[in-house]
Amino acid sequence: MIYYVGSFGLIIIGLYIVLTKRNLIKVIIxxxxxxxxxxxLLICTxxxxxxxxxxxxxxxxxxxxxxxxxxxxxxxxxxVIGVATLALALSLAIRLxxxxxxxxxxxxxxLKW
Amino acid sequence: xxxxxxxxxxxxxxxxxxxxxAIPLCGFISKRIGxxxxxxxxxxxxxxxxxxxxxxxxxxxxxxxxxxxxxxxxNLMADPLGVxxxxxxxxxxxxxxxxxxxxxxxxxxxxxxxxYLLLLVGATGIVLTGDIFNLFVFFEILCISxxxxxxxxxxxxxxxxxxxxxxxxxxxxxxxxxxxxLLYGKFGTLNMAHLAQNIHSTTPLSTFLPLALLITGFGVExxxxxxxxWLPDAHSSAPSSISAILSGIAIKMxxxxxxxxxxTLFGASSLFHFILFLGLFTLLVGELAAFRQNNxxxxxxxxxxxxxxxxxxxxxxxxxxxxxxxxxxxxxxxxAKALLFLAVGYxxxxxxxxxxxSLAGMGKKMPLVSLAFAIGVFSLxxxxxxxxxxxxxxxxxxxxAQHDSVLTILLGFVLLATIIEGAYFLKVIQTIYFKDTAxxxxxxxxxxxxxxxxxxxxxxxxxxxxxxxxEVLSKILNAAAGMLLDREAYIRNVLP
Numbered sequence: 001m002i003y004y005v006g007s008f009g010l011i012i013i014g015l016y017i018v019l020t021k022r023n024l025i026k027v028i029i030x031x032x033x034x035x036x037x038x039x040x041l042l043i044c045t046x047x048x049x050x051x052x053x054x055x056x057x058x059x060x061x062x063x064x065x066x067x068x069x070x071x072x073x074x075x076x077x078x079x080v081i082g083v084a085t086l087a088l089a090l091s092l093a094i095r096l097x098x099x100x101x102x103x104x105x106x107x108x109x110x111l112k113w
Numbered sequence: 114x115x116x117x118x119x120x121x122x123x124x125x126x127x128x129x130x131x132x133x134x135a136i137p138l139c140g141f142i143s144k145r146i147g148x149x150x151x152x153x154x155x156x157x158x159x160x161x162x163x164x165x166x167x168x169x170x171x172x173x174x175x176x177x178x179x180x181x182x183x184x185x186x187x188n189l190m191a192d193p194l195g196v197x198x199x200x201x202x203x204x205x206x207x208x209x210x211x212x213x214x215x216x217x218x219x220x221x222x223x224x225x226x227x228x229y230l231l232l233l234v235g236a237t238g239i240v241l242t243g244d245i246f247n248l249f250v251f252f253e254i255l256c257i258s259x260x261x262x263x264x265x266x267x268x269x270x271x272x273x274x275x276x277x278x279x280x281x282x283x284x285x286x287x288x289x290x291x292x293x294x295l296l297y298g299k300f301g302t303l304n305m306a307h308l309a310q311n312i313h314s315t316t317p318l319s320t321f322l323p324l325a326l327l328i329t330g331f332g333v334e335x336x337x338x339x340x341x342x343w344l345p346d347a348h349s350s351a352p353s354s355i356s357a358i359l360s361g362i363a364i365k366m367x368x369x370x371x372x373x374x375x376x377t378l379f380g381a382s383s384l385f386h387f388i389l390f391l392g393l394f395t396l397l398v399g400e401l402a403a404f405r406q407n408n409x410x411x412x413x414x415x416x417x418x419x420x421x422x423x424x425x426x427x428x429x430x431x432x433x434x435x436x437x438x439x440x441x442x443x444x445x446x447x448x449a450k451a452l453l454f455l456a457v458g459y460x461x462x463x464x465x466x467x468x469x470x471s472l473a474g475m476g477k478k479m480p481l482v483s484l485a486f487a488i489g490v491f492s493l494x495x496x497x498x499x500x501x502x503x504x505x506x507x508x509x510x511x512x513x514a515q516h517d518s519v520l521t522i523l524l525g526f527v528l529l530a531t532i533i534e535g536a537y538f539l540k541v542i543q544t545i546y547f548k549d550t551a552x553x554x555x556x557x558x559x560x561x562x563x564x565x566x567x568x569x570x571x572x573x574x575x576x577x578x579x580x581x582x583x584e585v586l587s588k589i590l591n592a593a594a595g596m597l598l599d600r601e602a603y604i605r606n607v608l609p
Contacts, residue, residue, distance in 0.1 A: 011291070018284060024276070031283050038290050045298035071297065074246055078290055081253045085283050088257060092264055092279065095272045108273055 010037030046071035122191035129154040151210035158203035184304035190243030193592035198240040208568035215564035274346035285333030292326035306607035335367025338395040348414035353458025361451040389429030395422030436594035438507035452572040453489040476546035503583040
């Protein structure tokens with residue numbers, strides 16, 4: 001239960017940063033926190049307390065004590081995707097800084113409705 | 114079920130994906146080869162998808178990757194809907210890749226062609242996959258390559274809109290992943306057929322949160338009304354070939370994912386009215402916003418929002434005829450909007466400005482491109498004999514066939530939106546053909562190249578051809594609509 005609270009906490013903090021901060025780098029950090037929260041949520045769904053990897057190394061191991069490996073595989077994939085997004089976001093931020101000389105989102109307003 | 118005879122649908126994803134990474138390798142031999150590889154990949158996809166269509170109408174093809182039986186493997190589900198959309202993606206992708214060989218001249222062209230092909234791989238994967246996490250992965254491939262492509266020009270508006278798109282898109286895909294995590298925690302499976310089988314075993318309330326998260330997440334990419342803030346910026350600042358693929362294909366993938374989730378995965382019949390209204394709002398807001406634009410690409414972008422609304426509206430009818438109309442409208446919008454962006458790309462190149470007023474007199478200067486623009490616009494508005502007429506007519510027929518007075522009133526709003534659409538588009542047509550050019554800006558101009566004219570002409574012929582003879586699509590659309598409405602058949606096919 002506490003894991004779910006923690007991961008949702010991270011998700012909410014991340015979203016809050018994305019919505020309120022004016023500095024682009026902070027917004028990107030917020031996005032990353034948001035994603036990390038979701039990864040933890042995914043991990044929680046398969047977590048078993050005191051469990052171990054689902055490999056039949058000793059005969060006493062029952063399926064109740066095995067941690068579900070699927071969410072971990074999913075999180076690995078999702079982390080790779082997250083890294084790609086983050087790298088792209090940071091490189092765009094560098095280019096944006098070259099154009100405007102600032103990372104303040106209030107001053108970057110070329111496009112409007 | 115057996116995949117022994119004929120082509121394996123997995124090749125639709127594998128071959129273009131392999132070719133994508135062949136582009137930098139071919140770059141060692143010659144820089145120019147990279148431009149032609151997307152064309153090669155898309156010709157392959159188009160041929161394979163069209164040869165698959167008669168087979169999948171008889172029976173959907175299930176490909177189990179890794180050799181395990183579903184639900185333990187990731188499976189591909191080549192049903193009529195998926196293969197039809199894969200053919201549409203390949204067709205539009207082919208046209209735009211021919212156009213891009215000439216249009217994209219500056220910058221890192223190899224990277225452009227790689228990302229472009231990767232975007233099409235993502236889109237093809239979305240329509241063919243039968244596993245919800247796989248759907249998410251392909252969706253991310255599509256999104257990340259489109260973020261980068263929007264910012265391809267590297268100018269101020271391009272980078273800024275790419276950044277906006279990235280932030281909103283990432284939050285959206287985060288929500289999707291959250292929805293998938295909750296579904297996995299509840300049901301312990303990721304296979305869409307297996308999920309669909311078990312989804313009604315719990316209370317509707319406990320599946321409501323994942324459903325809402327998934328619809329919101331995919332709604333960002335589909336540009337549904339409250340989530341469409343990125344679309345006009347991204348579509349108007351991207352290079353025209355990218356605007357064409359984003360408007361023609363990328364936003365429809367969001368719609369496809371929403372429809373798949375509502376119809377097949379959740380079977381949430383209580384949501385049909387919700388998406389009906391959502392579609393109507395998106396339609397009205399999109400068309401009204403387009404009305405007051407004086408930037409031609411922004412106008413087309415808002416018009417895309419409106420058309421997506423119309424497609425969602427038609428899906429919300431949830432009858433065979435309505436879904437057929439929605440799929441037909443998807444096709445006609447993809448053809449017309451691709452044509453419009455390609456034509457506008459050259460007009461902007463010629464006039465050097467994206468203001469509508471600067472297009473004055475284009476009808477004399479560029480007769481063929483202006484004709485293409487006019488045909489695209491007439492098809493979008495829905496004049497006969499163009500394809501837009503047949504699709505809009507089908508949607509009207511489907512709405513009236515429900516014999517519901519509320520729906521008839523809503524149809525009135527849909528037709529009102531069409532009138533608004535006609536008003537702003539005909540204004541542009543008037544500017545292009547009948548307005549005198551006040552000032553002549555002389556641009557260096559070598560004439561429109563053959564590589565640009567071929568896709569424009571093919572799209573024009575298709576719009577008129579399918580418009581005159583819409584029956585050509587009727588068999589595949591019937592099969593696709595039937596498949597989408599029949600959840601049991603979907604489950605039965607994957608899990609015998």
